[in-house]
Amino acid sequence: MTLTVYNTLTRRKEPLETIEPGKIRMYCCGITVYDYCHLGHARTCMVWDVVRRYLQWRGYQVQYIQNFTDIDDKILNRARKEGTTMESVSERFIEAYFEDMERLHVKKADTYPRATHTLNGIKRLVSQLEEKGYAYQSDGDVYYSVRHFKDYGKLSGRKLEDLQAGASGRVDVEDPEASKKKDPFDFAVWKGAKPEEPSWDSPWGKGRPGWHIECSAMVREHLGETIDIHVGGSDLIFPHHENEIAQSEAATGEPLARYWLHNGMVKVEGEKMSKSLGNFTTIRDLLETLDPMAMRLFILQAHYRKPVDFTDEALEAATNGWHTLQEGLLFGHQYGTQLGFSAATVSPSLKQRFQEAVDDDFNFAGGLAVLFEIAKELRKEGNILVHQGKTETNPEVLEKQWRTLVELAQVLGLEADVNEVKTEDSNGLSDAAIEDLIEQRKTARINKNYAEGDRIRDELKDQGITLVDQPGGITTWHRS
Numbered sequence: 001m002t003l004t005v006y007n008t009l010t011r012r013k014e015p016l017e018t019i020e021p022g023k024i025r026m027y028c029c030g031i032t033v034y035d036y037c038h039l040g041h042a043r044t045c046m047v048w049d050v051v052r053r054y055l056q057w058r059g060y061q062v063q064y065i066q067n068f069t070d071i072d073d074k075i076l077n078r079a080r081k082e083g084t085t086m087e088s089v090s091e092r093f094i095e096a097y098f099e100d101m102e103r104l105h106v107k108k109a110d111t112y113p114r115a116t117h118t119l120n121g122i123k124r125l126v127s128q129l130e131e132k133g134y135a136y137q138s139d140g141d142v143y144y145s146v147r148h149f150k151d152y153g154k155l156s157g158r159k160l161e162d163l164q165a166g167a168s169g170r171v172d173v174e175d176p177e178a179s180k181k182k183d184p185f186d187f188a189v190w191k192g193a194k195p196e197e198p199s200w201d202s203p204w205g206k207g208r209p210g211w212h213i214e215c216s217a218m219v220r221e222h223l224g225e226t227i228d229i230h231v232g233g234s235d236l237i238f239p240h241h242e243n244e245i246a247q248s249e250a251a252t253g254e255p256l257a258r259y260w261l262h263n264g265m266v267k268v269e270g271e272k273m274s275k276s277l278g279n280f281t282t283i284r285d286l287l288e289t290l291d292p293m294a295m296r297l298f299i300l301q302a303h304y305r306k307p308v309d310f311t312d313e314a315l316e317a318a319t320n321g322w323h324t325l326q327e328g329l330l331f332g333h334q335y336g337t338q339l340g341f342s343a344a345t346v347s348p349s350l351k352q353r354f355q356e357a358v359d360d361d362f363n364f365a366g367g368l369a370v371l372f373e374i375a376k377e378l379r380k381e382g383n384i385l386v387h388q389g390k391t392e393t394n395p396e397v398l399e400k401q402w403r404t405l406v407e408l409a410q411v412l413g414l415e416a417d418v419n420e421v422k423t424e425d426s427n428g429l430s431d432a433a434i435e436d437l438i439e440q441r442k443t444a445r446i447n448k449n450y451a452e453g454d455r456i457r458d459e460l461k462d463q464g465i466t467l468v469d470q471p472g473g474i475t476t477w478h479r480s
Helices: 039-057 073-082 086-103 119-131 160-167 170-174 211-223 234-252 292-300 312-339 348-358 364-388 395-411 419-427 431-446 450-462
Strands: 004-007 012-015 023-032 061-069 135-138 141-144 187-192 207-209 227-233 257-263 266-268 308-310 465-470 474-479
Touching: 004 257, 023 039, 023 211, 023 234, 039 061, 039 227, 039 257, 039 266, 039 292, 039 395, 061 086, 061 211, 073 086, 119 135, 119 141, 119 187, 119 207, 119 211, 119 234, 141 234, 187 211, 187 234, 207 211, 211 227, 211 234, 227 234, 234 257, 292 308, 292 312, 292 364, 308 312, 312 364, 312 395, 312 474, 348 364, 348 395, 364 395, 364 465, 364 474, 431 450, 431 465, 431 474, 450 465
Parallel strands: 023 061, 023 227, 227 257, 266 308
Antiparallel strands: 004 012, 135 141, 141 187, 187 207, 465 474
């Protein structure tokens, strides 16, 4: 089976062929740390977390880098408003980011480079661009000359002529730096220092880097000149990723990335999420009322490239869906001892069906269909076991199904909390104690001491143990 991905650069699905066999270098454009993470961040981080997990499950060695933008006008504005520093704001929201991601079961990246930690690499890249004629100084700033890069627009499909026609003279009004530029579409790679703003020494005077140059430098420093996969939200295709390509490829003469993957945007009740509309929701606010696993399931049920709409109905459906998966994932913990589970292997056929679905451009929704099929079968067998004392399906088959479900769910970052089952076991009677009481009850009933038999049954019931008397004098049990 071949893993295919939709490459934004070529606008088609392509087989994934890595630079080094079995290895993947992957970069994700991270967050600007000036506020708490919102639903859009949640989707981006969870989607690429699962892509990374899946690639590892497929046998790839993945080096995954995600940056923090910790120099930005929004950070500086918040620092001014709060009477604090850029560093203080950044640190606070980086810490909050990790708290949110831990609750969402997003695995940590291998490295989290920051713009402030990459200044030497940024300045080196700006110097190279200047030397090659792609960048020029103007009144303390350094700008990238877009028209010098003949492939500009190849990622987004936008042409400068169309952009210029669409601007209709508005560029000068909207861009306070327009007078410094040789062309309205040039962008800053280094910004001259402004009063009361952080700045660093450079060959062009004190200043700070532009936003786009940061990622180009961080990719190069941590992953090299050409990487396998570059990912991020679709809102970054233009201008951010377009500008990254222009900078990096002009400096190195090599492709920045083989594959460009982008996740779709988030809406709330059909509207674009924004503070002005009053529908801006942070991850931590949403998790006050929503199980993190239900949120993850909701994200994965939509194809990663498509828009997703957060509605109350959709989140309720995701919650119900999670309860179904949760029952399946806990099946072995609840009934494994009773059914004699040991250490069976997983089901190759179910794994193959899952892989065939997801190999088609990370179709996690198709993979989830396999998980739901297994979970519903296990739930049915659990109900039969409770009411009839035995399952219709061979326990060895059920164990393979359960272990397969657990493995595939982990690939998607879906994990049920087994503490409830374990706590019940540890705080209540042990299996051996239950079996001993059942034997005492059996003896009492043989001796026609039905009052004692009823007392033992009621004692077990108070402990959350339900007895099921079967034909032939056999009694099975389960924990409620």
